[in-house]
Amino acid sequence: MTILSTQNLTKKYGKLVALNQLNFEIEKGMVFGLLGPNGSGKTTTLGMLLNVLAPTSGSFEWFEKPPSADSRKKVGAILETPCFYPYMTASQNLKVVAQIKNCSTKNIDPTLKTVGLYERRNDPFKTYSLGMKQRLAIGAALLANPPVLILDEPTNGLDPQGIVEIRELVIEIAKSGKTIIFASHLLDEVQKVCTDFMVLRKGEKLFQGNVKEALSDQRTMEVGAANLENLQSVLSNFKGIKKLEIKAGKCQLTVTPEIQTADISQFLFDHKVVLNHLVEKEGSLEKQFLKILKEQ
Amino acid sequence: MKRLLQIEWLKLKHYRPFWILTGLYALLVTLICSGVHFFLIFLKNQGADFRGIDPTIIPFYDFPDVWQNITYIATYFKIFLAFIVIITTANEIINKTLRQNIIDGMGKKGWIQSKLLLIGGLSLAATILLFFIGIVTGLLLSHPDGYPHILTSTSFLFAYFLEVFTYLTFALFLILLIRRSGLVIVGLMMYTFAFEPFLGVLFMFPPNEFNFPAYTYDLAQLMPVRALNNLIHVPYHRYAFREIQDYISLKEVFIVCCWLVFYVSMSYLILRRRDL
Numbered sequence: 001m002t003i004l005s006t007q008n009l010t011k012k013y014g015k016l017v018a019l020n021q022l023n024f025e026i027e028k029g030m031v032f033g034l035l036g037p038n039g040s041g042k043t044t045t046l047g048m049l050l051n052v053l054a055p056t057s058g059s060f061e062w063f064e065k066p067p068s069a070d071s072r073k074k075v076g077a078i079l080e081t082p083c084f085y086p087y088m089t090a091s092q093n094l095k096v097v098a099q100i101k102n103c104s105t106k107n108i109d110p111t112l113k114t115v116g117l118y119e120r121r122n123d124p125f126k127t128y129s130l131g132m133k134q135r136l137a138i139g140a141a142l143l144a145n146p147p148v149l150i151l152d153e154p155t156n157g158l159d160p161q162g163i164v165e166i167r168e169l170v171i172e173i174a175k176s177g178k179t180i181i182f183a184s185h186l187l188d189e190v191q192k193v194c195t196d197f198m199v200l201r202k203g204e205k206l207f208q209g210n211v212k213e214a215l216s217d218q219r220t221m222e223v224g225a226a227n228l229e230n231l232q233s234v235l236s237n238f239k240g241i242k243k244l245e246i247k248a249g250k251c252q253l254t255v256t257p258e259i260q261t262a263d264i265s266q267f268l269f270d271h272k273v274v275l276n277h278l279v280e281k282e283g284s285l286e287k288q289f290l291k292i293l294k295e296q
Numbered sequence: 297m298k299r300l301l302q303i304e305w306l307k308l309k310h311y312r313p314f315w316i317l318t319g320l321y322a323l324l325v326t327l328i329c330s331g332v333h334f335f336l337i338f339l340k341n342q343g344a345d346f347r348g349i350d351p352t353i354i355p356f357y358d359f360p361d362v363w364q365n366i367t368y369i370a371t372y373f374k375i376f377l378a379f380i381v382i383i384t385t386a387n388e389i390i391n392k393t394l395r396q397n398i399i400d401g402m403g404k405k406g407w408i409q410s411k412l413l414l415i416g417g418l419s420l421a422a423t424i425l426l427f428f429i430g431i432v433t434g435l436l437l438s439h440p441d442g443y444p445h446i447l448t449s450t451s452f453l454f455a456y457f458l459e460v461f462t463y464l465t466f467a468l469f470l471i472l473l474i475r476r477s478g479l480v481i482v483g484l485m486m487y488t489f490a491f492e493p494f495l496g497v498l499f500m501f502p503p504n505e506f507n508f509p510a511y512t513y514d515l516a517q518l519m520p521v522r523a524l525n526n527l528i529h530v531p532y533h534r535y536a537f538r539e540i541q542d543y544i545s546l547k548e549v550f551i552v553c554c555w556l557v558f559y560v561s562m563s564y565l566i567l568r569r570r571d572l
Contacts, residue, residue, distance in 0.1 A: 050398070050399045052395045052398050053571045053572070054569060054570070054571060069401050069402060069403035072400070073401030074401075075401075077399050079395075079399060081392070083393050083396040084393065084396070085307060085311075087310060087311055088307075088310050092306065092310060095306055096303060097400055099299060099303045099306065100303060100397060100402050101400055102299070102401075140400070
């Protein structure tokens, strides 16, 4: 089932084009990363999808239907900064959310426990640290147990432990079959959490694809042997190696996608080279990302 | 509907300025509307008299005149209730909770409805308060001849409700349009108590050299605050034996209703069109 699709979604602020003719689809169960540098149109896109920004042109559909307040009830979302009534406590704030979402107030305490705010539930929101505010926002998004989550920079303002916790939480939630849209400017984060991703820059879609496929597009391996020079000269005869260099006492290979470590091992064995090291390295999405940006 | 009311209640019940302003309004209206009797006694003690008439014999609280008398005074304090609408709505804009409400799944129409419920609640509470003030002061101070007419002329209570409701909707429209509570509060005060009265005098009684056509008098009656004030006419000339309009004119109700429809639809339009 298609959870979300956009048709030529465009947002202009006067002459500035914040988002230009964006088309994309999100299928059920995807953890979809929205990746791009600051100001690339991530929040603008999400704002329009949540009906708080009016599109200049184009349209979108939630759950294969035109967007409505009811479709938003099925989406738990945080957009930019956490927004709550500052003079009200966490519990009171979530009560308002529960009323709007039309869900039971029984969910409030367990949700507060999930995001680690149960102890502070009766303190006013304005006394919270940024990290706590962010966690309350995530709690509010989770409150009604929605099939879709939109998380815009959810780890902003969190300490390293908080960041890890949120990532683990997202992965955990994704396992339960929920669809997640995850906006971030941190590539590493998208790589760790997402199944699919889209890259935006200056309001243009540069790339969309599966995280694994994007990574397998380029494969690097590290090979080590006692005699590095011999190793290098033997390997230079191997077909399928795009790049070969010696780095930090190891041979770094960039190979075409179909080549497996076993092929390298077999080849070297046949040429009587004994390996003491053979590792396949995951290409980092960051490199991919920078490559994608450079290609444009 | 009930849920929208509950949401609004949840937002307000912990908000202290709401209670302070509401309390201030209730206190002022109660003191002033029921204090006219003491004011008249005070005038008498100061030696004031109206062409030889003792001020305390003015039958201010006689049924059914009391309704027009007190609703007329009370309308001057509606601006306090407007402040409540302005401040709470401005908070929702500044704290971006308006945006969050929409994200969480409230419709924009639903959001306006919830604010109209707040406005309706405030107007209703103010009307009920005035009803009690009228009943109590009337029973204490009215000439017994008035008792059969206790509920005559309670249409002024309806007019009062309509006036407050429309004025608060005007305030809602302004704060959604301008988004700055300080600006709207000062602006609304200036407009209500200075700018429009001045324009009114200018248009209705223009100096001869202006040569305004005759219909400017009628046009001036259409101005937002003037139209509201026209619902309940000044009743006090009657004590100087002059004729007053002691009823609610349907034409004036109609003009106010037109403004009401305008404010509500504009508020909705602003919310629909604007980026939050």
